[in-house]
Amino acid sequence: MAIPTTPTDQQLVAQLREGNAAAYTQLFDRFQPTLYVYARKITKDKDEAADIVQEVFLYLWDKRDSIEFDHNILAYLYSAVRYKFFNLLDKKKVRLDYADSLKKYMQEGSPETDNLLREREMLRLIEEQISLLPPKLKLIYELSRKANMSTAHIAELLDVSEKTVQNQVSLAVKQLKMKLGALQLTGLFLSAEALAELMKKL
Structure with missing residues (x-):
């Protein structure tokens, strides 16, 4: 049986788990544009979107031998982008809360x-x-x-x-x-x- 010239997502994932860098590159090329558009929609910031997608793919490579896909690879990557996005929001909130507390302390000169x-x-x-x-x-x-x-x-x-x-x-x-x-x-x-x-x- 002839081997398909274009590997399926499942084949690339299997090769990725074995540490195949070429498979990782193909997955990146296949899904990065779609994920970037999605990240742009939810962040409304091109730099933050690019950073999130990059972090997702770095994580994918770092954890390639232990990640379990309950759904297809694209669904997993969408979820990973959302997770990174909410982490970013939480970090921003912490920074804002700290700034507000510091401002309050400076104005009142007393602890919270x-x-x-x-x-x-x-x-x-x-x-x-x-x-x-x-x-x-x-x-x-x-x-x-x-x-x-x-x-x-x-x-x-x-x-x-x-x-x-x-x-x-x-x-x-x-x-x-x-x-x-x-x-x-x-x-x-x-x-x-x-x-x-x-x-x-x-």
């Missing part, structure tokens, strides 16, 4: 209040609850709230209706608010004002 520390702990716990949302619900919520994407943009990106996006975001917010109320009962008591502000952030 106990209530602010409790609010930060509550936010940390909320992030944990976000991570426990069903995958698609979590993705839509994070694209809406963390990436600040419009309903239309998310619908186009995920190939669903805008109504579906709206319903999913509403469902996620409802679930998180219920969790927030439950967390408040664990001993992380905030003022009514602080609790109201947290609700606005969902």
Whole structure:
């Protein structure tokens, strides 16, 4: 039986696991343009998009002998791009939170209040609850709230209706608010004002 002149994705992945650099190059050439377009859509920044895609392929090579593909290679790479994107958002948020805290300290000349520390702990716990949302619900919520994407943009990106996006975001917010109320009962008591502000952030 003649060997196909163009190897399939599965054949390239098998060769990649064996450390075949040529297979890795072919995978890069095959999928990099598509992943870059996708990364540009979600980051809206060409440099960040290029960095994310590069990191994904570097990781693919570094972990080539241990990565397990539950789906096809392209689906895996799409997920990896999303993961890197949300990591980037989290890092930006940390930098902004640190800058805000430093500014507050410089203006007031005093350490953060106990209530602010409790609010930060509550936010940390909320992030944990976000991570426990069903995958698609979590993705839509994070694209809406963390990436600040419009309903239309998310619908186009995920190939669903805008109504579906709206319903999913509403469902996620409802679930998180219920969790927030439950967390408040664990001993992380905030003022009514602080609790109201947290609700606005969902």
